[in-house]
Amino acid sequence: MADITLTPRAAKRINEIMGAEPPGASLRISVNGGGCSGFSYAFDIERARAEDDVVIERDGATVLVDPVSLEYMSGSTIDFANDLIGQAFKIENPQVTSSCGCGTSFSL
Template sequence: MASQMAEITLTPRAAKRINEIMVAEPPGAALRVSVNGGGCSGFSYAFDITREQAAQDVAIERDGATVIVDPVSLEYMAGSTIDFVNDLIGQSFKIENPQATSSCGCGTSFSL
């Protein structure tokens, strides 16, 4: 599993924002990122706060922030970078996924 953990990168900006969010959450909480079927382009990313981690889940850590990804989502996200952006549209987590062949304007939907 250690090799899979290196396949998803968490940027310092994303780690900082996750830590800011987790201040208001119970101890042991983490950000879960998953890939769901549906969305404008076929698949969509989901972001949830969780305190549960299954044995097969992968935890990506940086600067005290933790992101949990399930094994199925990990396959779709391998090689991705999770960033946090603050632009004219607003603030959001952004996933740069090298496997995505296209994405939609909302930035949370993609196709392979």
């Protein structure tokens, strides 16, 4: 089982997004090399699961994470924020040692 938590707000937003997608679509979150601080998160809509994907579910919402990204995201909480700055998924990752000013890139 993945050591990643999906908050009720994130699950609600994922369900809203997936309402416009074909049945069985899921949100994929991955960690990519690059960005000002070394790594960045990517969010994609995926219509098929890979055999080795880790599946995180809550309240009907499904998130897929590949095994390599899972190593970088272990212990994380995925939330959704809707504030004055805008709407975005927020990942609270205890492994992150620093992040850039724009908030989209991080280092471990």
